[in-house]
Amino acid sequence: xxxxxxxxxxxxxxxxxxxxxxxxxxxxxxxxxxxxxxxxxxxxxxxxxxxxxxxxxxxxxxxxxxxxxxxxxxxxxxxxxxxxxxxxxxxxxxxxxxxxxxxxxxxxxxxxxxxxxxxxxxxxxxxxxxxxxxxxxxxxxxxxxxxxxxxxxxxxxxxxxxxxxxxxxxxxxxxxxxxxxxxxxxxxxxxxxxxxx
Amino acid sequence: xxxxxxxxxxxxxxxxxxxxxxxxxxxxxxxxxxxxxxxxxxxxxxxxxxxxxxxxxxxxxxxxxxxxxxxxxxxxxxxxxxxxxxxxxxxxxxxxxxxxxxxxxxxxxxxxxxxxxxxxxxxxxxxxxxxxxxxxxxxxxxxxxxxxxxxxxxxxxxxxxxxxxxxxxxxxxxxxxxxxxxxxxxxxxxxxxxxxx
Numbered sequence: 001x002x003x004x005x006x007x008x009x010x011x012x013x014x015x016x017x018x019x020x021x022x023x024x025x026x027x028x029x030x031x032x033x034x035x036x037x038x039x040x041x042x043x044x045x046x047x048x049x050x051x052x053x054x055x056x057x058x059x060x061x062x063x064x065x066x067x068x069x070x071x072x073x074x075x076x077x078x079x080x081x082x083x084x085x086x087x088x089x090x091x092x093x094x095x096x097x098x099x100x101x102x103x104x105x106x107x108x109x110x111x112x113x114x115x116x117x118x119x120x121x122x123x124x125x126x127x128x129x130x131x132x133x134x135x136x137x138x139x140x141x142x143x144x145x146x147x148x149x150x151x152x153x154x155x156x157x158x159x160x161x162x163x164x165x166x167x168x169x170x171x172x173x174x175x176x177x178x179x180x181x182x183x184x185x186x187x188x189x190x191x192x193x194x195x196x197x
Numbered sequence: 198x199x200x201x202x203x204x205x206x207x208x209x210x211x212x213x214x215x216x217x218x219x220x221x222x223x224x225x226x227x228x229x230x231x232x233x234x235x236x237x238x239x240x241x242x243x244x245x246x247x248x249x250x251x252x253x254x255x256x257x258x259x260x261x262x263x264x265x266x267x268x269x270x271x272x273x274x275x276x277x278x279x280x281x282x283x284x285x286x287x288x289x290x291x292x293x294x295x296x297x298x299x300x301x302x303x304x305x306x307x308x309x310x311x312x313x314x315x316x317x318x319x320x321x322x323x324x325x326x327x328x329x330x331x332x333x334x335x336x337x338x339x340x341x342x343x344x345x346x347x348x349x350x351x352x353x354x355x356x357x358x359x360x361x362x363x364x365x366x367x368x369x370x371x372x373x374x375x376x377x378x379x380x381x382x383x384x385x386x387x388x389x390x391x392x393x394x
Contacts, residue, residue, distance in 0.1 A: 001337045027363045135382070140198045166224045166374060166381040176373040177363060184363040185332070 002188065003028045005195045009119065010069050014059045014076040017153070019161070019181040024075070027184055036076070038062055048082045052114030053125045055080075060118050070120065073194060079113040079181050081156030088156040097146045097157035098139075101164075104156065106136035111156070111179045117190040122197040124190055128183030130174030132160070137168060199385065200225045202392045206316065207266050211256045211273040214350070216358070216378040221272070224381055233273070235259055245279045249311030250322045252277075257315050267317065270391060276310040276378050278353025285353040294343045294354035295336075298361075301353065303333035308353070308376045314387040319394040321387055325380030327371030329357070334365060 011031035013024055024031055036059045043054060055078035063074060081088040083103055091097035109132055116125045145164045151157045158164050160179040177184040208228035210221055221228055233256045240251060252275035260271060278285040280300055288294035305328055313322045342361045348354045355361050357376040374381040 001335065001341065003341070023363060026360060028360055138198065144198065144200070160373075163223060163225055166220060167385040168382070169372065169374075170382055171371050172373065173370045174368050175366065176357075176369065177366075185365070185367055188364040 002192050002195065006073075006191060009071045009073040009195065012068070012072060012074045014063075014074060017181050019159070020077060023177055023180060023182045023184055024187070027188065031075075034063075034074070036060070036062060042087075048080060048087060048110070048112045049114075049127045049129070051087065052078045052080055052112050053116075053127050054114070056114035056116040057125055060116055063118075065120060072119065073191075074116075074118045075187065076116045076118075077113055077182055077187075079111065079155050079178070082110040082112055083107065090155055091152055091157040093152070094146055097151060098142055100157040101137065101142045101145070102139075104134050104158070105142070106134065108133045109156070111174075113178050113181070113183050113186075115183060115186055115190060117187070117194050119194055119197070122194040124193065126186050126190060128175055128178045128186045130172055130176070130178045132172045132179060133170040134168050135170050137164075141168075199389050199392065203270075203388060206268050206270040206392065209265070209269060209271045211260075211271060214378050216356070217274060220374055220377060220379045220381055221384070224385065228272075231260075231271070233257070233259060239284075245277060245284060245307070245309045246311075246324045246326070248284065249275045249277055249309050250313075250324050251311070253311035253313040254322055257313055260315075262317060269316065270388075271313075271315045272384065273313045273315075274310055274379055274384075276308065276352050276375070279307040279309055280304065280353075287352060288349055288354040290349070291343055294348055295339055297354040298334065298339045298342070299336075301331050301355070302339070303331065305330045306353070308371075310375050310378070310380050310383075312380060312383055312387060314384070314391050316391055316394070319391040321390065323383050323387060325372055325375045325383045327369055327373070327375045329369045329376060330367040331365050332367050334361075338365075 012034040013031050014034050014036045056076045059076035111130045114127045175183050209231040210228050211231050211233045253273045256273035308327045311324045346359050372380050
């Protein structure tokens with residue numbers, strides 16, 4: 001069982017997101033948070049899936065393996081919201097958040113995460129995508145959410161585990177935890193492969 | 198906006214479930230928990246949707262409106278797990294939980310909730326359904342979950358917001374919060390109708 005086998009490794013999560021920490025802890029893993037300071041450069045002409053895979057790899061690109069224990073295992077993840085062909089990342093301010101949420105209102109969008117897992121013997125990247133349908137929101141509802149929840153650290157300007165997710169999500173197809181910021185099922189599967197190497 | 202209009206009402210939630218309380222609070226409502234002690238008799242020959250609608254109505258059947266303030270608004274909900282034609286409710290013990298989870302392993306099932314909302318002028322019942330796909334679990338994984346999480350108060354013997362949901366849910370179609378025990382989007386919509394009456 002993975003939770004036993006993984007005890008031979010020291011896990012590092014390359015993310016500052018409290019949601020990712022909460023989810024990885026809920027999966028039963030002990031880990032350390034390792035902040036990364038990588039400039040997120042978006043390559044031209046790639047699909048959203050290629051983009052999030054690239055960004056998750058990028059977060060581990062600055063890691064010097066020799067600075068870490070032999071049994072280190074790194075996890076990095078990047079999540080974006082895709083509406084038609086536009087990629088929504090974190091909003092810059094209230095108006096930007098309103099613009100993003102207004103564009104998602106009454107529509108279906110896709111949440112896309114890329115995950116990279118790396119040890120001295122294993123390195124792999126995968127992605128997960130979830131379709132989310134929001135009902136139409138009034139401007140008053142959007143401002144209520146923005147002012148009470150201040151979603152400036154969240155791709156697409158919303159947290160599915162917050163008020164707007166409770167009252168506005170009409171349905172989804174795919175992984176809920178991917179929308180929260182970490183596709184836990186994919187991470188579990190990748191860690192099972194990593195410990196076998 | 199509903200959160201303003203609902204202040205004219207005193208909300209009672211007819212449920213002991215901590216998940217339902219958490220979700221209703223997360224929607225921004227103030228409410229009181231009102232335990233109900235109704236014997237859950239299953240009528241013969243009804244569909245799962247009819248069953249959960251019936252059970253949610255039943256929870257409010259013993260409420261004497263004259264014992265409550267004029268502006269009382271009652272919410273009741275009942276959730277079951279449906280696999281093929283079998284309805285799974287709460288497991289009776291560890292073996293029963295194992296049997297249920299083993300039957301859900303590597304399969305798709307349906308989570309069905311019925312909701313009844315009632316005031317002196319309004320009474321309605323609706324249901325919500327979500328398809329959930331679990332990957333195949335090893336016996337060791339199922340026993341790990343049962344022994345660590347003791348899911349005896351949960352229909353189908355699992356909580357989607359717990360370890361087994363993180364590591365085992367391959368995908369879903371519908372409302373995540375319905376699987377947690379309260380279809381928050383349906384409740385929001387019903388309350389909007391209730392306050393208009």
